[in-house]
Amino acid sequence: MHNDFDELLNRKGTDCLKWDGCAARFPGLDTSGALPMWVADADFRAPREVVERLTQMAGFGVYGYPAPLREEFAGALKSWLHRRHKLEIKKDWVLFSPGVVPSLNIAIQTFTDEKDGIIIQPPVYYPFKRSIEANRRKAINNPLIYKDGRYLMDFDGLAEKAADKNNKMLILCSPHNPVGRVWEESELRRLRTVCAENGVLLFSDEIHSDIVFAGHTHLPALALGTEKIVTAFSMSKTFNLAGLHASAVVIPDALLRQKFRDWLRRSSMESGGSFGVQAFIAACRYGEPYLEEMLSYIEESISFAREFTAKNIPCARFVNMEGTYLAWLDFNGSGLAPDVIDKTVVEKAKVLGDLGRWFGEEGAGFVRLNFACPRAIVKQALENLQKAFQA
Ligand SMILES: Cc1ncc(COP(=O)(O)O)c(C=O)c1O
Secondary structure (H helix, E strand, C coil): CCCCCCCCCCCCCCCCCCHHHHHHHHCCCCCCCCCCCCCCCCCCCCCCCHHHHHHHHHHHHHCCCCCCCCCHHHHHHCCCCCHHHHHCCHHHHEEECCCCCHHHHHHHHHHHHCCCEEEEEECCHHHHHHHHHHHHCEEECCCCCEEEEEEEEEEEHHHHHHHHCEEEEEEEECCCCCCCCCCCCHHHHHHHHHHHHCCCCEEECCCCCCCCCCCCCCHHHHHCCCCEEEECCHHHHHCCCHHHHEEEEEECCCHHHHHHHHHHHHHCCCCHHHHHHHHHHHHHCCCHHHHHHHHHHEEEEHHHHHHHHHHHHCCEEEEECCCCEEEEEHHHCCCCHHHHHHHHHHHHHHHEEEEEHHCCHCCCCEEEEEECCCHHHHHHHHHHHHHHCCC
């Protein structure tokens, strides 16, 4: 097996959310025959070494309880973070978690109380708000500023909200899904200062940290200090492993870490599932060449799409993608109402992207398209959009 990112894999009927779960996710819209470019997983095979490891395990045929999480897991992540992000961590700081959204929920339950405020910066990955509210906390919106096609954090708003003693946690999305920003050091420093000055715990979701394009560097928030911070890392976006439910949290503070670990222990989740853990380790160890190839492939798709959009879909603005494989297109220039834009994209263009309004009202009239797919799909989607918005 090689890394053929052009290969059109038939994922239909494989118990796959992206291709088999469309109708349920877009109620009221006709999704028949539409190209699925929504949920953030890739239409790519995982690296060969990961597939081989899993095949070997599957072939053994014994699927009993795994050993308590070994050094290997923490060591693999430590080495990955050192190589890819120049971040030095201690192995002791690492805990297994069955996913980043589960980590977020555990952090909310462990480090905040009911009715506490938790700050988010919409438009942002919608399970943040959902997790906050499902745990009976309050989502405190501090929207990003959208200026000249670029998104910035509203630091005045952040300072004001962090100073409110009811607000106990801030969730950072870094890089930011869906707007594609890779936060710069100066921005992260300011954010960390605001949190530190107000005793606000930072939950830094860095699931997209490996998908960063030329000219940009992901800086882990942890590189700027180890106090009051929980960082979630995962290999699931990088290597398309989301269905295996393995991720990691890194918590330098011993007390916070103990509380998080207690939650995992109580729930019998500390060790994780063997397949997820072993895939995570193999990906960290052997995945770099695959990642480099994938980044080049996606970057070419982005260049193509940016030029195509500028030339052929004048009513759309293609927001610059610094990181993540998720493109963020602004169709508000069409003059159409947001619900008409949604209908045009889904029913006329037959393109299934995440609808911008899912990410907060700031996203209305935008669509998020997943570029972790063969370029032929990106081209087809853009041609469809061109026709749909011309007519
Ligand atoms: C910012 C962000 N966090 C978390 C997740 C999901 O993580 P997990 O599947 O590990 O719960 C996603 C998936 O799209 C994401 O974009």
